[in-house]
Each structure stands twice: as C-alpha cells, then as structure tokens.
Amino acid sequence: MVQEEIRRRNAGALLRYVHLLGAVSRAELAERMGLNRSTIMALTTELTRVGLVHEELPTDTGRAGRPSLLVRPAADRFYVLAFDVAVDRLVAARVGLGGSILERRTAVRPRAGPDLHEVVEVLARFGRQLHRAAPPDAICVGVGASYCGMIRPGDGMVRFGPDLGWVDQAFGAELGRRLGLGLPVTVGNEAHLGAQAEQQRGAGVGFQNLIYLHGDVGVGGGIIVGGRLLGGDGGYGCELGHMVVNPHDGRPCGCGSYGCLEAEVGERALLDVAGRPAELFGREAIRSVTDDADRGDPAAREALRQIGDWLGIGVANLINLFNPGMVVFGGMLCDLYPGAAAQVRSRIARNVLPVARENVRLRTAALGDDATLVGAAELGFAPLLADPLGRPADTGRRAAGSCR
Amino acid sequence: MVQEEIRRRNAGALLRYVHLLGAVSRAELAERMGLNRSTIMALTTELTRVGLVHEELPTDTGRAGRPSLLVRPAADRFYVLAFDVAVDRLVAARVGLGGSILERRTAVRPRAGPDLHEVVEVLARFGRQLHRAAPPDAICVGVGASYCGMIRPGDGMVRFGPDLGWVDQAFGAELGRRLGLGLPVTVGNEAHLGAQAEQQRGAGVGFQNLIYLHGDVGVGGGIIVGGRLLGGDGGYGCELGHMVVNPHDGRPCGCGSYGCLEAEVGERALLDVAGRPAELFGREAIRSVTDDADRGDPAAREALRQIGDWLGIGVANLINLFNPGMVVFGGMLCDLYPGAAAQVRSRIARNVLPVARENVRLRTAALGDDATLVGAAELGFAPLLADPLGRPADTGRRAAGSCR
Known part of the structure; x- marks a missing residue:
C-alpha cells in the first residue's frame, strides 16, 4: 500500500517535470528525481500506456553509446481550458499538457459594467467553441480561471473585484455550470497566478x-x-x-x-x-x-x-x-x-x-501578458499532476464524454 | 528501513507534542497524531526506556474505566542552555525538556560598547555556571542563542547587529568555543525566535x-x-x-x-x-x-x-x-x-x-520578555526532537561527559 502510494506520487512528480520542461531525457529525470533508471523506465512505461507521455529517440545526442530516450508530454491528447478575466480583456484558451497555448479567443472587456452573467456568458461561449474544436481523441482534464480580484480559494467565489465592483459573486460555480463540461472550475487571483507562472515557466x-x-x-x-x-x-x-x-x-x-x-x-x-x-x-x-x-x-x-x-x-x-x-x-x-x-x-x-x-x-x-492565463491553466492541470495514475486509464475519457 | 524511519519520525513527533504540551495522555497523543493506541504505547515505551519521558497515572480522571496514562517530558534529565543578547541585558538559562526555565543568570548590558569578546565572556561564564549547577545525571542536549541583529542561519555569524555596531562577527562559533561543552551553538534573530516561541507556547x-x-x-x-x-x-x-x-x-x-x-x-x-x-x-x-x-x-x-x-x-x-x-x-x-x-x-x-x-x-x-529566550531554547532542542531515538541511548551521556 505504501509502495503503491509512492509509485503514484512518483508518477505525478515525473509527469510534472515533463509538463514543465517540455521534453526531457530519462537520464535527466533520474538525476532530478534521485531515482534509478529502471524505476524511471517503469514510470514512463506506465505513463506512456495511459497516453500521457510519448517516448522517442533524441535526434542527435553528439555522444557515443545508447542515447537516453526523450520523454514528451502528450500535448495533443490532454488539455485544459484556461480563462482570464483581466482589466481590459476576456480570454479563453485551450492549453495542452506541457503548457503550450494551442488556441485562444479574446474579447475586449469594457472598463466598467459587465456583471457576472455577461462575463460568464462570453467566457462560456469561448470555452465551448474551443472544446468543440479540439481533436476527437483529445481529453479535457480540467478548467482554471484567473480573475483580477480577491478569490475565496475553496469555491472560486469573487469576494471583492474592485474594478467591476463585484462583491461575493459565485464566478467559479457559475462558469462551471454554463460551460456544462461536468468539470469544476478552479479560480485564482491574477497576480497570484502570474507569480506562480513566472516561477514555473518564466523569469523566476x-x-x-x-x-x-x-x-x-x-x-x-x-x-x-x-x-x-x-x-x-x-x-x-x-x-x-x-x-x-x-x-x-x-x-x-x-x-x-x-x-x-x-x-x-x-x-x-x-x-x-x-x-x-x-x-x-x-x-x-x-x-x-x-x-x-x-x-x-x-x-x-x-x-x-x-x-x-x-x-x-x-x-x-x-x-x-x-x-x-x-x-x-x-x-x-x-x-x-x-x-x-x-x-x-x-x-x-x-x-x-x-x-x-x-x-x-x-x-x-x-511570459508578458500571458502570465495570468498560463497560471490559470496550471490550476486546471493540478488534479491530473497530483495523481496521473490514480484513476483507471479510461476515466479521463469518461470525463471527456461528459465534456462534449 | 522505511518502517524504521517512520518509527523514528513518529518518536520525534510524539516527543515534540510532550515537549510542547507538558503532560499529555496517551489517548490525546493517539488522537493528535492519528495513530492507534498500541503504536503510541510502543513509542512511549521506547522514549521511557531512554529516559526522555515519564509515564504516570493521572491523579483523578473523573471518569469510570481504565484511565489513559499521562506522558511527561523528563525536564530534570534533559536540558539545553539558552542565551539572549538583548538590547539592555545578557541572559543565560538552563531550560528543561518541556520548556520550563529551570535557572537563569542575567547581567545588565550597556547600550553601547561591548564587543564580541566581552559579550561572549559574560555568556560563557554564565553558561558554565549553569551547567555545573545541573544535577549529576542531567544531560545537556543542545545550545541556542538569540541575538538582536541579522544572523546567517548556517553558522550563527552576526551579519549586522545595529545597536552594537557588529558586522560579520562569529558569535555562534565563538560562544561555542568559549563554553567548551563540545556542542554547537545555534543562533537566531531575536524577533524570529520570539515569533516562533509565541506561536508554539504563547499567544499564537x-x-x-x-x-x-x-x-x-x-x-x-x-x-x-x-x-x-x-x-x-x-x-x-x-x-x-x-x-x-x-x-x-x-x-x-x-x-x-x-x-x-x-x-x-x-x-x-x-x-x-x-x-x-x-x-x-x-x-x-x-x-x-x-x-x-x-x-x-x-x-x-x-x-x-x-x-x-x-x-x-x-x-x-x-x-x-x-x-x-x-x-x-x-x-x-x-x-x-x-x-x-x-x-x-x-x-x-x-x-x-x-x-x-x-x-x-x-x-x-x-511570554513577555522571555519570548526570545524561550525561542533560543527551542533552537537547542531541535536536534533531539528531530530524531530522539536516532542515537544509542548512551550517546547523550557521552555528550554530557564532554560537556562537564
């Protein structure tokens, strides 16, 4: 039982490295994680089996001897929807495992005025469009949103959104409901998410x-x-x-x-x-x-x-x-x-x-103006990265089923 | 190996509870630590064997049925020396496991003037006096010091002590040398230690x-x-x-x-x-x-x-x-x-x-003016609490031997 828990935790840690580094050799994963190569191979084999990573020979290592296989995230197969309610724009994006923004929709946001329902209306429409445009075998694993205000962590309630004058607006719940994908929406404050994105993928x-x-x-x-x-x-x-x-x-x-x-x-x-x-x-x-x-x-x-x-x-x-x-x-x-x-x-x-x-x-x-959107995408990926092997391989598909 | 590591970590966690709570029943320890009673009993038996805790019947539980044994820290057997270089005084104390100040020496500190050697001279003399006055079977398990300035965590170097005008003075090393107890001195900034003491034993x-x-x-x-x-x-x-x-x-x-x-x-x-x-x-x-x-x-x-x-x-x-x-x-x-x-x-x-x-x-x-001193004592206890069963039971005595 302890062994099984360690294996699942290691799989999550390995997938996180691949997600953040993009393409990384088994040898580097072994070094970063302090695990031996056979353990790494067992983990990448399992993650390959459920389709979360691909393995491939490096094109040119410049060294003699058997090269270490490169492990890549399956950016085309697993994605999240990420949303950004910024002060001047509303953004929705489909972001692949690995963190690349695959497709996006942007609307200009008026400085004052839009209420919860107007904002959610635009974002949910964008989200459904992006979801429909995804390849047929792609699986939506989560939804994250960035908002320019103070957010209650548990449920994505906007406690205080000074520029829109929002107080205690159930943004996360409402966006989840209107998307109709059967997935919860995790919401974070834009600067919090920008900080995390810059630390994980940016200047820091x-x-x-x-x-x-x-x-x-x-x-x-x-x-x-x-x-x-x-x-x-x-x-x-x-x-x-x-x-x-x-x-x-x-x-x-x-x-x-x-x-x-x-x-x-x-x-x-x-x-x-x-x-x-x-x-x-x-x-x-x-x-x-x-x-x-x-x-x-x-x-x-x-x-x-x-x-x-x-x-x-x-x-x-x-x-x-x-x-x-x-x-x-x-x-x-x-x-x-x-x-x-x-x-x-x-x-x-x-x-x-x-x-x-x-x-x-x-x-x-x-990451420039994408820092907040990239941070929102990470919120969406968090459950998958915490335990990528925790559910049978087809659960993702079932979630996808309810998504479409 | 994993089992042994878990056992030692649990022993440390249990001793920390006893150290902070003073006297706590096995039942409460089981609840706080999320362990079953037989595991708690095995741990307290081992900690009793090496003399770190005592077990006793509660005087009056007011309840029917077999009462849960009370576990107490061996405050008389294991102690640290704690020092405080405050803006107006120099303090040394012997602090027993459990955190009570058993004995102390205080000197008025002039506002300006004393250099590293003068300060260490007073503190080391106090420290040796307190150590000699301890009961013959008592064991000194560590030394901690609080200083009113910026401290380099690794070695107790005072990087900047504004009121005494100290810059890069090797306070921790020098106090350790002059005490001659064969124990390292861990130094912390007074407000950092005060915060930790208030959070562990005070208002917070x-x-x-x-x-x-x-x-x-x-x-x-x-x-x-x-x-x-x-x-x-x-x-x-x-x-x-x-x-x-x-x-x-x-x-x-x-x-x-x-x-x-x-x-x-x-x-x-x-x-x-x-x-x-x-x-x-x-x-x-x-x-x-x-x-x-x-x-x-x-x-x-x-x-x-x-x-x-x-x-x-x-x-x-x-x-x-x-x-x-x-x-x-x-x-x-x-x-x-x-x-x-x-x-x-x-x-x-x-x-x-x-x-x-x-x-x-x-x-x-x-904790009033003792907050910094209490925090310094915790620095001294940290190695013991991290792994109380990590060394053979007589190692403490050998350290005590070299102490005296």
Whole structure:
C-alpha cells in the first residue's frame, strides 16, 4: 500500500517535470528525481500506456553509446481550458499538457459594467467553441480561471473585484455550470497566478522566494515564499497594492484610503503625473508615456521618475520583508519598469539593509501578458499532476464524454 | 528501513507534542497524531526506556474505566542552555525538556560598547555556571542563542547587529568555543525566535499565519507563514522595522535612511514625541510615558496616539500582505501597545481590505520578555526532537561527559 502510494506520487512528480520542461531525457529525470533508471523506465512505461507521455529517440545526442530516450508530454491528447478575466480583456484558451497555448479567443472587456452573467456568458461561449474544436481523441482534464480580484480559494467565489465592483459573486460555480463540461472550475487571483507562472515557466525558474507585482488600474501581488504561494489564513494575502507608502499626502485609492502603492503607481497616477487628459486610460495610453520618455520628452521622463520613486519604496519594503531572490514586474509594469528602473534601484540601495539586497534580481515578466492565463491553466492541470495514475486509464475519457 | 524511519519520525513527533504540551495522555497523543493506541504505547515505551519521558497515572480522571496514562517530558534529565543578547541585558538559562526555565543568570548590558569578546565572556561564564549547577545525571542536549541583529542561519555569524555596531562577527562559533561543552551553538534573530516561541507556547498557539513585532531601540519582526518562519533566500527576511512608512517627512533611522517604521515607533520616537529629555532611554523611560498616559496626562496620551498611528500603518500594511490570524506585540511594544491600540485598530479599519481583516486578532506577547529566550531554547532542542531515538541511548551521556 505504501509502495503503491509512492509509485503514484512518483508518477505525478515525473509527469510534472515533463509538463514543465517540455521534453526531457530519462537520464535527466533520474538525476532530478534521485531515482534509478529502471524505476524511471517503469514510470514512463506506465505513463506512456495511459497516453500521457510519448517516448522517442533524441535526434542527435553528439555522444557515443545508447542515447537516453526523450520523454514528451502528450500535448495533443490532454488539455485544459484556461480563462482570464483581466482589466481590459476576456480570454479563453485551450492549453495542452506541457503548457503550450494551442488556441485562444479574446474579447475586449469594457472598463466598467459587465456583471457576472455577461462575463460568464462570453467566457462560456469561448470555452465551448474551443472544446468543440479540439481533436476527437483529445481529453479535457480540467478548467482554471484567473480573475483580477480577491478569490475565496475553496469555491472560486469573487469576494471583492474592485474594478467591476463585484462583491461575493459565485464566478467559479457559475462558469462551471454554463460551460456544462461536468468539470469544476478552479479560480485564482491574477497576480497570484502570474507569480506562480513566472516561477514555473518564466523569469523566476529555480527561485524559491519571488515577488511578482502585477500592474494595471491597480497593483496586485503574488509572493512565493519557500517555493509556495503566500496565502495567509483565508487566501487573501499578497495585497501589496494597498501597502500605504504615502500616508499624509497620498492620492485617493479605489479601496477608500489614500497613499496606497497602487494609488501612487497605478495607471491613473502615471497618466496624471505625465499630464495626460483624464479621459485617457489603458495600455496604449501608458505606452505613449513610456515611448515619449524613450524619445527624451522631459515631462514623460519626470513622470516615470516620480512613479519609479514610489514603486521603489514599495519594492524596497518588500525586499526587506521577504529577502527574495527575484522581483518580477508584470502587467503594465512590464512597460513602465524599464523607464523607472534607475529610480527603483536607487530606492533599494537607500532603503534595503545590505545583507538582504546582496543577491536580489529585478526582471520584467518573461511570459508578458500571458502570465495570468498560463497560471490559470496550471490550476486546471493540478488534479491530473497530483495523481496521473490514480484513476483507471479510461476515466479521463469518461470525463471527456461528459465534456462534449 | 522505511518502517524504521517512520518509527523514528513518529518518536520525534510524539516527543515534540510532550515537549510542547507538558503532560499529555496517551489517548490525546493517539488522537493528535492519528495513530492507534498500541503504536503510541510502543513509542512511549521506547522514549521511557531512554529516559526522555515519564509515564504516570493521572491523579483523578473523573471518569469510570481504565484511565489513559499521562506522558511527561523528563525536564530534570534533559536540558539545553539558552542565551539572549538583548538590547539592555545578557541572559543565560538552563531550560528543561518541556520548556520550563529551570535557572537563569542575567547581567545588565550597556547600550553601547561591548564587543564580541566581552559579550561572549559574560555568556560563557554564565553558561558554565549553569551547567555545573545541573544535577549529576542531567544531560545537556543542545545550545541556542538569540541575538538582536541579522544572523546567517548556517553558522550563527552576526551579519549586522545595529545597536552594537557588529558586522560579520562569529558569535555562534565563538560562544561555542568559549563554553567548551563540545556542542554547537545555534543562533537566531531575536524577533524570529520570539515569533516562533509565541506561536508554539504563547499567544499564537494554533495559528499558522502570525506576525510578531519586537520593539526596543528598533523594531524587529518574525513572520510565520503557513506554520513556518519566513526566511527568504538568505534567512534575512522579516525586516519589517525598515518598511518605509513616512518617506518625505520621516525621522532618521539607524540604517541610514529616513521614515522607517522603527524610526517612527521605536524608543527614541516615543520619548521625543512625549517631550522626554534626550538622555533618557530604556524600558523604565518608556513605562513612565505609558504610566503617565494611563493617568490621563495629555502629552503622554498624544505621544501614544501619534506613535500608534505609525504603528497602525505598519501593521495594516503587514495584514494586507500576510492575511495573518494574529499579530503579536513583543518587547517594549508590550508596554506601548495597550495605549496605542485604538489608533492601530483605526488604521487597520481604514487601510486593510475588509476580507483580509475579517478574522485577525491583536495581542501582546504572552511570554513577555522571555519570548526570545524561550525561542533560543527551542533552537537547542531541535536536534533531539528531530530524531530522539536516532542515537544509542548512551550517546547523550557521552555528550554530557564532554560537556562537564
């Protein structure tokens, strides 16, 4: 019984490596997992039997001797549906085992207005289209969604979605119902998912302590501590956007307070400081400021300097608290950070204790705007990766049956 | 082999329960550990054989039927030496298995001046005295120390001790050498140890997400995330005292910057705002302010209100980031917090998102000024608790032999 449990756990660990690394030799799997080659062979044989991986000879090893077989995820056979409710768009995608985005649908999302049913309507339609377009033998193993708000981990309830004004909306349950695939929908906060995606597949691979800042209208955060996402008691931690950095002279924040980090470095702050008209908003408006700064426009450069100083205070505070190996800037901060980097680094030098900043690196998100969608897909894959051999090989098909 | 490893791990887990709970029935151990009674009996029999626990009949169970034996730690037989280099005192103690402080020595520490050798000289002398005074059959199983600075986890190097001006001082190694007991000295940061002690034996028992703020000259922090101390890449995380809360109008901080939390709420800030002369310092001076405030003195009350506002901003930021179940105030904040609580709570209400503050509790340290010393003792007990049956029963005695 213990042996059987170990075998299943090892199969999950092996499939996770293959899922994350894409194509990996048996020899490398043996080394990474600390198992001998015959155990690896037994595991890959089983995973091949149920169709989750393929094995193949490497094209050219450049070495003499029998080459180690390459193990690849069956991206064409097993997939998830991933959804992203971002501040400016609604995205649905079919993502194959291994993590590649096979197909996607995107709609522009109005800044204000859409209620739960309107959002779910669009996403569920996209989801059904993607599902129908999948090859006939492909199996849908899970559904994950990213939402720009505070999510109750157990059931995907949106506790607070500031930009849409949603409070206690049963997003996960409703999307699951409207998809009609017989699969639960796991929902996560967009910055949490972005952090996990960047750590697993992006700029932060190999980092056990990582801070991801996701900017759009506000600033969300995902913080990896010792390899795991910081949740806190209710799963509502990481709200770095509401860290007060400017208590006595701060800009009003959407949360009702003043001087929060997101009020000082969010989209509205940058556009105001850069002197842009109040009716402008969105990524294009932000890029016009960063482009002007690149061209040497003094007002745009000064705006980036001011915003960079506030961002630097926030990042310095976070480095003092978390002693991370890496800080990743995502969302619109991907665009903003390069022009603000000097100011951020100067604040870190001034405000972080030397031993805590010895080895920290600052990067923009390697997955760009897909970080949140990729993180949502991982939510969908989680049950399969936890126990790929736990169910008879045809259970997936039965789930697929109820899917279609 | 797997069975043997499980048995040893279970023995460690059982001894840890007995160590933390003091006296616990076999029935309760079975329930907490999810093991059956015969397994528990086998484990307690073995731990009794090597002298680590005693078993006894409960005095009065108030129930019919055969009572469950009580298992107690052998506090008289197994002990650690624990040391505390605090901002105003040097403490050494002999702490028995089970965590009770059996005997202690304390010296007043001058605010400035003592170098590594002077500090180690005093502590080593105390340690040898405590060791000689132990009963002849008692066994010293480890040594732990708390230090008010940033510690390199591996070797107890003080990377930065701001109040004594220590940089890269080999405190752990030197104390071990001067004690001459043949045991390594494990060193931790005082606020980290205070957090762990409060979570294991103090106000935060049962809380998996807890923030401990330790005030004296500065403000240190220990943050428990998912049951574990937040370390970060190098073990230098939790530096909440250098979170910038007042960036443009802040008081100078010992770190060279301005407006850090510790600059705004530390000892000097309180005494200055309360109008006390610059030559006053220390706990008595702080208590004179809080006593005056209790008696209704307007200047003292206004000082606590102002300091409480800065403290509240810091605590609100931490709650947004960590969504903890509890925040514990230790060191001089134990004295300061009651008079500042209203202001702290008002900041939390204003600055923390509602879902993240739904269930958070605020408390003063239940272990008071012993929190850091108790945490240091736990460092000393860690190897024994990790594997109490790992060595032959007489190894402890041999270590004791080399101890004396």
